[in-house]
Amino acid sequence: MEALQPHSDSVLHFTKMQGLGNDFVVLDGIRQTIHLSPEQIRAIADRHFGIGCDQILLVEKPESPDCDFRYRIFNADGSEVTQCGNGARCFAVFVRRAGLSDKAIIQVETRAGQMQLQILENDEVLVNMGAPRFAPEQIPLRAAEEGPEYLLEVDHDTLRMAALSMGNPHAVLRVPDVREAPVTQLGPKIENHPDFPERCNVGFMEICDRTHIRLRVWERGAGETLACGSNACAAVVAGIRWGELDEQVAVDLPGGRLSIQWAGPGQAVMMTGPVRVVFDGTWPSRQTAQ
Numbered sequence: 001m002e003a004l005q006p007h008s009d010s011v012l013h014f015t016k017m018q019g020l021g022n023d024f025v026v027l028d029g030i031r032q033t034i035h036l037s038p039e040q041i042r043a044i045a046d047r048h049f050g051i052g053c054d055q056i057l058l059v060e061k062p063e064s065p066d067c068d069f070r071y072r073i074f075n076a077d078g079s080e081v082t083q084c085g086n087g088a089r090c091f092a093v094f095v096r097r098a099g100l101s102d103k104a105i106i107q108v109e110t111r112a113g114q115m116q117l118q119i120l121e122n123d124e125v126l127v128n129m130g131a132p133r134f135a136p137e138q139i140p141l142r143a144a145e146e147g148p149e150y151l152l153e154v155d156h157d158t159l160r161m162a163a164l165s166m167g168n169p170h171a172v173l174r175v176p177d178v179r180e181a182p183v184t185q186l187g188p189k190i191e192n193h194p195d196f197p198e199r200c201n202v203g204f205m206e207i208c209d210r211t212h213i214r215l216r217v218w219e220r221g222a223g224e225t226l227a228c229g230s231n232a233c234a235a236v237v238a239g240i241r242w243g244e245l246d247e248q249v250a251v252d253l254p255g256g257r258l259s260i261q262w263a264g265p266g267q268a269v270m271m272t273g274p275v276r277v278v279f280d281g282t283w284p285s286r287q288t289a290q
Ligand SMILES: N[C@H](CCC[C@H](N)C(=O)O)C(=O)O
Pocket: 022, 054, 055, 073, 075, 081, 082, 083, 084, 085, 086, 087, 168, 169, 201, 219, 220, 221, 222, 227, 228, 229, 230, 231
């Protein structure tokens, strides 16, 4: 793929990509000067008046000398966040395809820490997502003490859930059948619950056996998506902490399957999955109004 030419300010060059149907507008912020307001992010992400995506991913020069790139993530609602697992896989393929890197292992920095991305022989991508964080203040979650499970009062019901950070906040509830899970009813109420001061992503997990789960996710700032890589990691970690899952788990989401591995506390969560390029395009860079 030829390297992108320097661009005029009048248009923004982007690549539409997806990982299991979790879709992204990916922007090269190294060879383009990009400053997007939350209003412009929302306009780009709009599925009727814009390009349409769950998140926008921005490639920038790193601040840290031992990283190859800085990786910034913006939800469709315009909020900037600190982690996106499916997006990390797309990020690795984007920088390789754009001629920004030919490294086998790419080190990226986010606002939540550093991650390693590796494009495998079968064109899938292996992501070292870093170690999960459980301390309530690191999630963040308003809770008296850390534990494998928390109780949350929602509409006069008491819900049991795991909560942890993968660099972004996650709640995980166990359900008997994901097809019947109240994703759109409970998802937004838990996402916006006052006990999650920075909101959260909400996973509904059906444990099929010790090496296989089904998962649906209501994402912070994006709603239900076809897949959420960081929540898939959080769900596997929660299930292992509950003593219900082994170290290596197949996670079936509506958009497809991820492979997640976690060797236990203090260890990184490893995620492997596919990436697809959908199309390249241009966006009138000053366009915001619908
Ligand atoms: N909605 C998430 C960001 C995107 C996460 C998801 N797309 C993934 O693959 O991890 C958040 O607000 O933390």
